[in-house]
Amino acid sequence: GENVEQHPSTLSVQEGDSAVIKCTYSDSASNYFPWYKQELGKRPQLIIDIRSNVGEKKDQRIAVTLNKTAKHFSLHITETQPEDSAVYFCAARITGGGNKLTFGTGTQLKVEL
Amino acid sequence: NAGVTQTPKFRILKIGQSMTLQCTQDMNHNYMYWYRQDPGMGLKLIYYSVGAGITDKGEVPNGYNVSRSTTEDFPLRLELAAPSQTSVYFCASSYSPLVLGKRYTEAFFGQGTRLTVV
Secondary structure (H helix, E strand, O other): OOOEEEEOOEEEEEOOOOEEEEEEEOOOOEEEEEEEEEOOOOOOEEEEEEEOOOOEEEEOOEEEEEEOOOOEEEEEEOOOOHHHOEEEEEEEEEOOOOOOEEEOOOEEEEEEO | OOOEEEEOOEEEEOOOOOEEEEEEEOOOOOEEEEEEEOOOOOEEEEEEEEEOOEEEEOOOOOOEEEOOOOOOEOOEEEOOOOHHHOEEEEEEEEOOHHHHOOOOOOOEEOOOEEEEEO
16 A cells, blocks of 8 residues: 655744655555645644646645655745644545545644744 | 534543544535544544445554444444554545546545543
8 A cells, every 4th residue: 555754753943944844655656645734732734735747836835846756745834934833744645445545644843933 | 614523522431441433524525534643653544435335444444443324424433442542533524536526635624532541
């Protein structure tokens, strides 16, 4: 089955700096890569996603890049703010089979003032 | 629109007890999922369902059972609770891509159930 690895497990940045979280996946059949943000004690919520036929997608301060050849994708957050502090999960989905997602182990992002 | 609702939010079980985690969604999603979240381990899929009457195992199904008698409800049953089942459980739902005429559909999560087995 699919395996998703995520790095780093913790990330601390100064407010205003950029943050980058990286994920790799194992199954070349994966074609959809969402990113979820989970604030403390809350449910995961989708913040951005990318399809396998797209190399980059941007939404205001967040962007995701995908390298299909290398089987890795990354989340970029620019001009970080304290409210960006949360756990971020990457995930991958293989076509068919109930739309199931395989998640990475999460990155705890802390934005310091 | 309530979205995905889970009950209870917290529960403490003794070893060997049984319980059912409830999940209901009002978005008419045909796909539903149960995940468990352990510290530093991400979310692991326990069971999923692609429609009423259809369920299938995920990565970590042992010790759990599910049923899907209606589109709205997808309860998760724990039989003979063990300390290894201490975790936060999330229910999620999504449309089938075919329903929306899209290749990809977003999964919406419930607020979670924190279960402790002692």
